[in-house]
Amino acid sequence: MTPWDNIKGVLFDLDGVITATxxxxxxxxxxxxxxxxxxxxxxxxxxxxxxxxxxxxxxxxxxxxxxxxxxxxxxxxxxxxxxxxxxxxxQQLTPTDILPGIRVFLDQLQQHGYQIALASASKNAPTVLHQLGLAAFFPKIVDPNTLTKGKPAPEIYQKAAALLHLAPDQCVGIEDAAAGVAAINASGALSVGIGAAQELAAADVVFASTAELTLPHLQQVFGGGVRG
Missing domain, CATH: 1.10.150.240 (Putative phosphatase; domain 2)
Structure with missing residues (x-):
């Protein structure tokens, strides 16, 4: 059994992952x-x-x-x-501000039955998603007002998984910041970093850009080994 076989949900950060706000x-x-x-x-x-x-x-x-x-x-x-x-x-944001590959990736996840949730510290996330035309993909959004500790504490990713009625180890989290990756790892989810490999070295997998973030790519990468 590979690490991916257990995955049923994907948890997204917003800034730097879905759009460059x-x-x-x-x-x-x-x-x-x-x-x-x-x-x-x-x-x-x-x-x-x-x-x-x-x-x-x-x-x-x-x-x-x-x-x-x-x-x-x-x-x-x-x-x-x-x-x-x-x-x-x-208010200036439009769907053209979605980062490369993200709309296709969301379509892939939805088509293959993966659940999706947003784990962003931004209280304005619903507004941003609406401006981008992506709100329909994210009916499950962690309310930052319910958090007692912010990233790098794992609480936001634990709550995101719970919104999907999943355990964190049934999920992959996607982040572009070291504090976010630390939060994913502490929650027990698999972590994907977007950005510089050195800055995000704690992630299970690091992609240089969102353009590399596809369902087949994740399945391929997590079919191998991850951190011990």
Whole structure:
């Protein structure tokens, strides 16, 4: 029996896997960084990838040296301002912004009876999926408001599997960030990384781009060995 024989569900991250909304988050967060006078460096930008909104805001405030200067209410207001700017940018998304191969991959999964769920920290995921024309593929979406711990904790992937009435080890998770891969691995699901092999070395399999993400390719790869 190969690792793939047990797989019945596929769990998706959103940003960097289904669409490249990271650039929209970056634009929105940069506006907040400028407001609190944090230097917008490549290192700060990279540190915000794959984490929840309030955690990202804390990193920006720390970079500005003002983490203690804002009250909880003021932090909530900053987070809301970021979200409002992001939602304005999201309205520009169309199906042409779906990453290469993803629509075909979703069709393959659906045609072959695999269940699908979204495991994204984004509270705006339903809006993004609607703009992309993919909402019908994702009736099962983890509500980030129900999470007690964000990635790299496994909770979001455990909940995604539960939405499908599956155990995590019956699922494959797909991520483009190291924190996300760690969350998949900790949940017990098989992990697929999209991006740089060195950054995502903990994943069971790494594909350079979503264009390589096909059902036959996954079946072929997981027909062999995975991490011990």
């Amino acid at each position: 990271a650039r929209l988050h970056d634009q929105a967060w940069q506006s907040i960084a400028e407001k609190v006078q944090a230097p917008w460096t490549p290192a700060l930008q990279a540190s915000l990838k794959g984490i929840d909104r309030m955690h990202a805001l804390e990193l920006i405030l720390q970079a500005a040296g003002v983490a203690q200067a804002y009250s909880p209410a003021e932090k909530q207001a900053l987070a809301a301002a970021k979200n409002q700017r992001y939602l304005e940018l999201v």
